[in-house]
Amino acid sequence: MSFSGTDKYVATDDLTMAVNAAVTLQRPLLVKGEPGTGKTMLAEEVAESLGMKLIQWHIKSTTKAQQGLYEYDAVSRLRDSQLGNDKVHDIGNYIKKGKLWEAFDSDEQVVLLIDEVDKADIEFPNDLLVELDKMEFFVYETGETIRANKRPIVIITSNNEKELPDAFLRRCFFHYINFPDRDTMQQIVSVHFPEIKKSLVQHALDVFFDLRKIPGLKKKPSTSELVDWLKLLLADDIPEEILTNRDTTKAIPPLYGALLKNEQDVHLLERLAFMTRREKR
Structure with missing residues:
Protein backbone atom coordinates (compact mmCIF):
# COMPACT_ATOMS: atom_id res chain seq x y z
CA MET A 1 0.00 0.00 0.00
CA ASN A 178 8.09 23.88 -2.08
CA PHE A 179 6.25 26.24 -4.37
CA PRO A 180 5.82 24.45 -7.72
CA ASP A 181 8.29 25.32 -10.48
CA ARG A 182 7.02 26.20 -13.91
CA ASP A 183 6.98 22.63 -15.24
CA THR A 184 5.09 21.31 -12.22
CA MET A 185 2.68 24.23 -12.45
CA GLN A 186 1.96 23.34 -16.07
CA GLN A 187 1.10 19.80 -14.98
CA ILE A 188 -1.24 21.17 -12.29
CA VAL A 189 -2.98 23.42 -14.82
CA SER A 190 -3.35 20.50 -17.23
CA VAL A 191 -5.07 18.47 -14.52
CA HIS A 192 -7.63 21.24 -13.92
CA PHE A 193 -8.00 22.35 -17.56
CA PRO A 194 -7.14 19.46 -19.90
CA GLU A 195 -8.57 21.26 -22.96
CA ILE A 196 -6.91 24.66 -22.41
CA LYS A 197 -4.71 26.06 -25.16
CA LYS A 198 -1.00 25.66 -24.42
CA SER A 199 -0.21 29.16 -25.66
CA LEU A 200 -2.72 30.67 -23.20
CA VAL A 201 -1.15 28.67 -20.36
CA GLN A 202 2.33 29.90 -21.29
CA HIS A 203 1.28 33.55 -21.34
CA ALA A 204 -0.74 33.19 -18.12
CA LEU A 205 2.22 31.56 -16.38
CA ASP A 206 4.46 34.42 -17.57
CA VAL A 207 2.13 36.92 -15.89
CA PHE A 208 1.75 34.75 -12.79
CA PHE A 209 5.46 34.15 -12.15
CA ASP A 210 6.30 37.79 -13.00
CA LEU A 211 3.84 38.83 -10.29
CA ARG A 212 5.46 36.52 -7.74
CA LYS A 213 8.88 38.03 -8.49
CA ILE A 214 7.80 41.57 -7.63
CA PRO A 215 9.69 42.66 -4.47
CA GLY A 216 7.55 43.95 -1.63
CA LEU A 217 4.43 42.00 -2.54
CA LYS A 218 2.57 41.33 0.72
CA LYS A 219 0.68 38.23 -0.50
CA LYS A 220 2.15 36.36 -3.44
CA PRO A 221 -0.45 34.62 -5.60
CA SER A 222 -0.65 30.88 -4.92
CA THR A 223 -1.43 27.80 -6.97
CA SER A 224 -5.12 27.85 -6.08
CA GLU A 225 -5.33 31.51 -7.09
CA LEU A 226 -3.74 30.76 -10.46
CA VAL A 227 -6.37 28.06 -11.04
CA ASP A 228 -9.16 30.51 -10.13
CA TRP A 229 -7.68 33.15 -12.44
CA LEU A 230 -7.47 30.77 -15.40
CA LYS A 231 -11.05 29.68 -14.76
CA LEU A 232 -12.15 33.32 -14.99
CA LEU A 233 -10.08 33.96 -18.12
CA LEU A 234 -11.78 31.02 -19.81
CA ALA A 235 -15.26 31.89 -18.50
CA ASP A 236 -15.01 35.53 -19.62
CA ASP A 237 -13.34 34.50 -22.89
CA ILE A 238 -10.52 37.04 -22.39
CA PRO A 239 -8.60 37.42 -25.68
CA GLU A 240 -5.17 35.82 -25.49
CA GLU A 241 -3.65 38.96 -27.00
CA ILE A 242 -4.29 40.84 -23.76
CA LEU A 243 -1.79 38.55 -22.06
CA THR A 244 0.51 38.24 -25.08
CA ASN A 245 0.97 41.95 -25.70
CA ARG A 246 1.32 43.05 -22.12
CA ASP A 247 1.83 46.77 -21.73
CA THR A 248 4.42 47.39 -19.01
CA THR A 249 2.74 50.71 -18.26
CA LYS A 250 -0.36 48.75 -17.21
CA ALA A 251 1.11 46.39 -14.65
CA ILE A 252 -2.17 45.08 -13.26
CA PRO A 253 -3.38 41.96 -15.14
CA PRO A 254 -7.03 41.50 -16.17
CA LEU A 255 -9.32 40.09 -13.46
CA TYR A 256 -6.53 40.76 -10.95
CA GLY A 257 -8.90 40.18 -8.02
CA ALA A 258 -8.31 36.45 -8.36
CA LEU A 259 -4.55 36.92 -7.94
CA LEU A 260 -4.12 39.91 -5.65
CA LYS A 261 -5.82 39.77 -2.27
CA ASN A 262 -5.18 43.15 -0.64
CA GLU A 263 -5.14 46.81 -1.57
CA GLN A 264 -1.45 47.27 -0.68
CA ASP A 265 -0.41 44.92 -3.47
CA VAL A 266 -2.76 46.58 -5.96
CA HIS A 267 -1.32 50.00 -5.05
CA LEU A 268 2.21 48.60 -5.38
CA LEU A 269 1.52 47.45 -8.94
CA GLU A 270 -0.12 50.78 -9.77
CA ARG A 271 2.97 52.63 -8.52
CA LEU A 272 5.25 50.38 -10.59
CA ALA A 273 3.16 51.07 -13.67
CA PHE A 274 3.28 54.82 -12.96
CA MET A 275 7.06 54.74 -12.58
CA THR A 276 7.38 52.80 -15.86
CA ARG A 277 5.25 55.42 -17.66
CA ARG A 278 7.44 58.22 -16.30
CA GLU A 279 10.63 56.52 -17.43
CA LYS A 280 9.22 56.16 -20.96
CA ARG A 281 8.45 59.88 -21.31
Whole structure:
Protein backbone atom coordinates (compact mmCIF):
# COMPACT_ATOMS: atom_id res chain seq x y z
CA MET A 1 0.00 0.00 0.00
CA SER A 2 1.65 3.21 -1.16
CA PHE A 3 0.66 6.68 -2.35
CA SER A 4 1.73 7.84 -5.80
CA GLY A 5 -0.57 10.79 -6.46
CA THR A 6 -3.93 10.77 -8.23
CA ASP A 7 -5.42 11.97 -11.48
CA LYS A 8 -6.54 15.15 -9.67
CA TYR A 9 -3.40 15.83 -7.65
CA VAL A 10 0.12 16.31 -8.98
CA ALA A 11 2.46 14.98 -6.29
CA THR A 12 6.21 15.45 -6.69
CA ASP A 13 8.56 12.53 -6.04
CA ASP A 14 9.74 13.95 -2.72
CA LEU A 15 6.16 14.47 -1.53
CA THR A 16 5.08 10.90 -2.38
CA MET A 17 8.24 9.66 -0.67
CA ALA A 18 7.37 11.67 2.46
CA VAL A 19 3.81 10.29 2.59
CA ASN A 20 4.99 6.70 2.21
CA ALA A 21 7.80 7.19 4.74
CA ALA A 22 5.33 8.49 7.34
CA VAL A 23 3.04 5.50 6.70
CA THR A 24 5.96 3.07 7.04
CA LEU A 25 7.22 4.70 10.26
CA GLN A 26 3.66 5.00 11.61
CA ARG A 27 4.35 8.63 12.41
CA PRO A 28 2.13 11.67 11.77
CA LEU A 29 3.13 13.49 8.58
CA LEU A 30 3.63 17.21 9.30
CA VAL A 31 3.23 19.19 6.08
CA LYS A 32 4.20 22.84 5.82
CA GLY A 33 4.19 25.23 2.86
CA GLU A 34 2.74 28.46 1.51
CA PRO A 35 -1.05 28.77 1.72
CA GLY A 36 -2.58 27.41 -1.47
CA THR A 37 0.07 24.77 -2.19
CA GLY A 38 -2.34 21.86 -1.68
CA LYS A 39 -1.61 20.77 1.90
CA THR A 40 -5.23 20.09 2.83
CA MET A 41 -5.96 18.55 -0.56
CA LEU A 42 -3.06 16.15 -0.01
CA ALA A 43 -4.95 14.41 2.81
CA GLU A 44 -8.06 14.15 0.63
CA GLU A 45 -6.10 12.61 -2.22
CA VAL A 46 -4.14 10.23 0.04
CA ALA A 47 -7.47 8.93 1.39
CA GLU A 48 -8.89 8.53 -2.12
CA SER A 49 -5.72 6.92 -3.47
CA LEU A 50 -5.58 4.35 -0.64
CA GLY A 51 -9.35 3.77 -0.59
CA MET A 52 -9.75 5.01 2.98
CA LYS A 53 -12.25 7.20 4.80
CA LEU A 54 -11.08 10.74 5.53
CA ILE A 55 -11.78 12.29 8.94
CA GLN A 56 -11.09 16.04 9.00
CA TRP A 57 -10.39 18.12 12.08
CA HIS A 58 -10.09 21.78 11.09
CA ILE A 59 -8.34 23.74 13.83
CA LYS A 60 -9.38 27.25 14.89
CA SER A 61 -7.78 29.71 17.30
CA THR A 62 -10.27 28.60 19.99
CA THR A 63 -9.83 24.85 19.46
CA LYS A 64 -8.62 22.82 22.43
CA ALA A 65 -6.93 19.44 22.21
CA GLN A 66 -9.56 17.90 24.48
CA GLN A 67 -12.20 18.57 21.81
CA GLY A 68 -10.40 16.13 19.52
CA LEU A 69 -10.78 13.40 22.14
CA TYR A 70 -14.24 13.99 23.61
CA GLU A 71 -16.41 16.58 25.34
CA TYR A 72 -18.51 15.95 28.44
CA ASP A 73 -21.80 17.89 28.54
CA ALA A 74 -22.29 18.30 32.29
CA VAL A 75 -24.90 21.05 31.81
CA SER A 76 -27.25 18.78 29.81
CA ARG A 77 -26.87 16.02 32.38
CA LEU A 78 -27.72 18.41 35.22
CA ARG A 79 -30.78 19.64 33.32
CA ASP A 80 -31.96 16.09 32.60
CA SER A 81 -31.50 15.10 36.25
CA GLN A 82 -33.72 18.01 37.31
CA LEU A 83 -36.34 16.88 34.78
CA GLY A 84 -36.13 13.26 35.93
CA ASN A 85 -34.91 11.91 32.59
CA ASP A 86 -33.88 8.24 32.80
CA LYS A 87 -30.91 8.64 30.47
CA VAL A 88 -29.12 10.63 33.19
CA HIS A 89 -28.00 7.34 34.77
CA ASP A 90 -25.73 6.55 31.81
CA ILE A 91 -22.96 9.14 31.71
CA GLY A 92 -22.06 7.93 28.23
CA ASN A 93 -25.15 9.74 26.91
CA TYR A 94 -23.42 13.03 27.65
CA ILE A 95 -20.06 12.32 26.09
CA LYS A 96 -19.56 13.57 22.54
CA LYS A 97 -16.82 11.80 20.60
CA GLY A 98 -14.12 13.96 19.02
CA LYS A 99 -12.35 13.43 15.71
CA LEU A 100 -9.50 11.39 17.27
CA TRP A 101 -11.98 9.12 19.03
CA GLU A 102 -13.85 8.72 15.75
CA ALA A 103 -10.61 7.75 13.99
CA PHE A 104 -9.58 5.35 16.81
CA ASP A 105 -13.05 3.78 16.86
CA SER A 106 -13.07 2.88 13.17
CA ASP A 107 -12.81 -0.82 12.33
CA GLU A 108 -10.91 0.09 9.16
CA GLN A 109 -7.80 2.22 8.82
CA VAL A 110 -8.65 5.87 8.08
CA VAL A 111 -6.81 9.05 7.17
CA LEU A 112 -7.03 11.68 9.91
CA LEU A 113 -6.38 15.28 8.85
CA ILE A 114 -5.49 17.79 11.58
CA ASP A 115 -5.65 20.95 9.50
CA GLU A 116 -3.75 24.17 10.32
CA VAL A 117 -2.44 23.04 13.70
CA ASP A 118 -0.55 26.33 14.10
CA LYS A 119 -3.80 28.29 14.46
CA ALA A 120 -4.40 26.94 17.95
CA ASP A 121 -2.75 27.84 21.23
CA ILE A 122 0.94 26.98 21.54
CA GLU A 123 0.08 24.22 24.07
CA PHE A 124 -2.28 22.48 21.64
CA PRO A 125 0.36 20.25 19.95
CA ASN A 126 1.89 19.29 23.32
CA ASP A 127 -1.53 18.28 24.63
CA LEU A 128 -1.80 15.65 21.89
CA LEU A 129 1.67 14.12 22.26
CA VAL A 130 0.66 10.95 24.10
CA GLU A 131 -2.52 10.40 22.10
CA LEU A 132 -0.73 10.62 18.74
CA ASP A 133 2.24 8.61 19.98
CA LYS A 134 0.52 5.74 21.80
CA MET A 135 -2.77 5.99 19.89
CA GLU A 136 -4.83 5.85 23.08
CA PHE A 137 -6.40 8.12 25.69
CA PHE A 138 -8.29 7.83 28.98
CA VAL A 139 -11.91 8.92 29.51
CA TYR A 140 -12.08 10.08 33.12
CA GLU A 141 -15.87 10.24 33.31
CA THR A 142 -16.35 6.56 32.37
CA GLY A 143 -12.99 5.16 33.47
CA GLU A 144 -12.30 3.54 30.11
CA THR A 145 -9.23 3.68 27.89
CA ILE A 146 -9.88 4.22 24.19
CA ARG A 147 -7.32 2.55 21.91
CA ALA A 148 -7.13 2.74 18.14
CA ASN A 149 -8.51 -0.39 16.47
CA LYS A 150 -6.40 0.43 13.40
CA ARG A 151 -3.66 3.05 13.59
CA PRO A 152 -4.85 5.95 11.40
CA ILE A 153 -2.65 7.69 8.85
CA VAL A 154 -2.31 11.15 10.44
CA ILE A 155 -1.61 14.18 8.26
CA ILE A 156 -1.03 17.50 10.05
CA THR A 157 -0.81 20.78 8.15
CA SER A 158 0.74 24.07 9.21
CA ASN A 159 1.03 27.49 7.56
CA ASN A 160 4.04 28.39 9.73
CA GLU A 161 2.10 31.04 11.64
CA LYS A 162 3.90 30.00 14.83
CA GLU A 163 6.71 27.65 15.84
CA LEU A 164 5.68 24.17 16.94
CA PRO A 165 7.19 22.56 20.09
CA ASP A 166 10.29 20.39 19.66
CA ALA A 167 8.69 17.45 21.46
CA PHE A 168 5.85 17.51 18.95
CA LEU A 169 8.18 17.83 15.95
CA ARG A 170 10.22 14.88 17.17
CA ARG A 171 7.20 12.61 16.85
CA CYS A 172 6.40 13.66 13.27
CA PHE A 173 7.82 13.00 9.83
CA PHE A 174 8.29 16.46 8.32
CA HIS A 175 7.88 17.65 4.74
CA TYR A 176 7.89 21.17 3.31
CA ILE A 177 5.97 21.58 0.05
CA ASN A 178 8.09 23.88 -2.08
CA PHE A 179 6.25 26.24 -4.37
CA PRO A 180 5.82 24.45 -7.72
CA ASP A 181 8.29 25.32 -10.48
CA ARG A 182 7.02 26.20 -13.91
CA ASP A 183 6.98 22.63 -15.24
CA THR A 184 5.09 21.31 -12.22
CA MET A 185 2.68 24.23 -12.45
CA GLN A 186 1.96 23.34 -16.07
CA GLN A 187 1.10 19.80 -14.98
CA ILE A 188 -1.24 21.17 -12.29
CA VAL A 189 -2.98 23.42 -14.82
CA SER A 190 -3.35 20.50 -17.23
CA VAL A 191 -5.07 18.47 -14.52
CA HIS A 192 -7.63 21.24 -13.92
CA PHE A 193 -8.00 22.35 -17.56
CA PRO A 194 -7.14 19.46 -19.90
CA GLU A 195 -8.57 21.26 -22.96
CA ILE A 196 -6.91 24.66 -22.41
CA LYS A 197 -4.71 26.06 -25.16
CA LYS A 198 -1.00 25.66 -24.42
CA SER A 199 -0.21 29.16 -25.66
CA LEU A 200 -2.72 30.67 -23.20
CA VAL A 201 -1.15 28.67 -20.36
CA GLN A 202 2.33 29.90 -21.29
CA HIS A 203 1.28 33.55 -21.34
CA ALA A 204 -0.74 33.19 -18.12
CA LEU A 205 2.22 31.56 -16.38
CA ASP A 206 4.46 34.42 -17.57
CA VAL A 207 2.13 36.92 -15.89
CA PHE A 208 1.75 34.75 -12.79
CA PHE A 209 5.46 34.15 -12.15
CA ASP A 210 6.30 37.79 -13.00
CA LEU A 211 3.84 38.83 -10.29
CA ARG A 212 5.46 36.52 -7.74
CA LYS A 213 8.88 38.03 -8.49
CA ILE A 214 7.80 41.57 -7.63
CA PRO A 215 9.69 42.66 -4.47
CA GLY A 216 7.55 43.95 -1.63
CA LEU A 217 4.43 42.00 -2.54
CA LYS A 218 2.57 41.33 0.72
CA LYS A 219 0.68 38.23 -0.50
CA LYS A 220 2.15 36.36 -3.44
CA PRO A 221 -0.45 34.62 -5.60
CA SER A 222 -0.65 30.88 -4.92
CA THR A 223 -1.43 27.80 -6.97
CA SER A 224 -5.12 27.85 -6.08
CA GLU A 225 -5.33 31.51 -7.09
CA LEU A 226 -3.74 30.76 -10.46
CA VAL A 227 -6.37 28.06 -11.04
CA ASP A 228 -9.16 30.51 -10.13
CA TRP A 229 -7.68 33.15 -12.44
CA LEU A 230 -7.47 30.77 -15.40
CA LYS A 231 -11.05 29.68 -14.76
CA LEU A 232 -12.15 33.32 -14.99
CA LEU A 233 -10.08 33.96 -18.12
CA LEU A 234 -11.78 31.02 -19.81
CA ALA A 235 -15.26 31.89 -18.50
CA ASP A 236 -15.01 35.53 -19.62
CA ASP A 237 -13.34 34.50 -22.89
CA ILE A 238 -10.52 37.04 -22.39
CA PRO A 239 -8.60 37.42 -25.68
CA GLU A 240 -5.17 35.82 -25.49
CA GLU A 241 -3.65 38.96 -27.00
CA ILE A 242 -4.29 40.84 -23.76
CA LEU A 243 -1.79 38.55 -22.06
CA THR A 244 0.51 38.24 -25.08
CA ASN A 245 0.97 41.95 -25.70
CA ARG A 246 1.32 43.05 -22.12
CA ASP A 247 1.83 46.77 -21.73
CA THR A 248 4.42 47.39 -19.01
CA THR A 249 2.74 50.71 -18.26
CA LYS A 250 -0.36 48.75 -17.21
CA ALA A 251 1.11 46.39 -14.65
CA ILE A 252 -2.17 45.08 -13.26
CA PRO A 253 -3.38 41.96 -15.14
CA PRO A 254 -7.03 41.50 -16.17
CA LEU A 255 -9.32 40.09 -13.46
CA TYR A 256 -6.53 40.76 -10.95
CA GLY A 257 -8.90 40.18 -8.02
CA ALA A 258 -8.31 36.45 -8.36
CA LEU A 259 -4.55 36.92 -7.94
CA LEU A 260 -4.12 39.91 -5.65
CA LYS A 261 -5.82 39.77 -2.27
CA ASN A 262 -5.18 43.15 -0.64
CA GLU A 263 -5.14 46.81 -1.57
CA GLN A 264 -1.45 47.27 -0.68
CA ASP A 265 -0.41 44.92 -3.47
CA VAL A 266 -2.76 46.58 -5.96
CA HIS A 267 -1.32 50.00 -5.05
CA LEU A 268 2.21 48.60 -5.38
CA LEU A 269 1.52 47.45 -8.94
CA GLU A 270 -0.12 50.78 -9.77
CA ARG A 271 2.97 52.63 -8.52
CA LEU A 272 5.25 50.38 -10.59
CA ALA A 273 3.16 51.07 -13.67
CA PHE A 274 3.28 54.82 -12.96
CA MET A 275 7.06 54.74 -12.58
CA THR A 276 7.38 52.80 -15.86
CA ARG A 277 5.25 55.42 -17.66
CA ARG A 278 7.44 58.22 -16.30
CA GLU A 279 10.63 56.52 -17.43
CA LYS A 280 9.22 56.16 -20.96
CA ARG A 281 8.45 59.88 -21.31
